[in-house]
Amino acid sequence: MTPPTPAEEVAIRSGDDVVRARRLVRExxxxxxxxxVDQTKLxxxxxxxxxxxxxxGASGTARVELIQAGGRTGxxxxxxxxxxxxxxxxLAMTDGYTTGTGLGLGLGGSRRLVDEFHLDTAPLRGTTVTVVKWSR
Incomplete structure (x- = not known):
């Protein structure tokens, strides 16, 4: 397995930062x-x-990296x-569940768009969601 490239990180404190995170993911x-199609899904x-x-979460971070494993890049x-x-x-993972402020996908919709999805959350500890999309 080839080690991943250095991750790039974007602080998420405003709507502009959401756009920056999206741009980084696309790049x-x-x-x-x-x-x-897979770029659009991710x-x-x-x-x-x-x-x-x-x-x-009131703010957060997005950390994005190129990875390689088993001859695949993602x-x-x-x-x-x-x-x-x-x-x-x-409830949060239920199809169609949304608080009405996002794209309406919810976590369940996001999970369906990627190849790997891991959610780590606990009351008063915050939430971390890790997603992976592999090239075909």
Whole structure:
């Protein structure tokens, strides 16, 4: 396994930062040679996750890196916040569940757009969502 390239990080404190995080994800996805469809899926998920960090966590970070494993190239994006955490993960992952402030995808929709999805959350500890999209 080739070690990943250095990760780039964007602080998420405003709507402009959400746009910067999306742009970074797209740039790394292009470097990974993801198809246009897969780039769009990953950027859409990243937009939702960055917006969640801003809205629910008051601020956060997006860390994006090019990764390689098993002859494949992909993108890993980690969205973290120090907010209140998600009290009901099952509800938050339910299709169609949204608080009405994002794209309406919710966490479940974001999960369907990527190849790997990991959610780590606890009340008063914040939330970290890690997503990976592999080139085909």
């Amino acid at each position: 790394v996805a292009q470097t990974a040679r993801l198809s246009l 950027v859409t998920a990243a937009s939702e996750l960055a917006r969640n960090a801003l809205v629910h 993108v890993r994006a980690v969205f973290s916040d120090q907010g209140p955490g998600i009290a009901d993960v099952a």
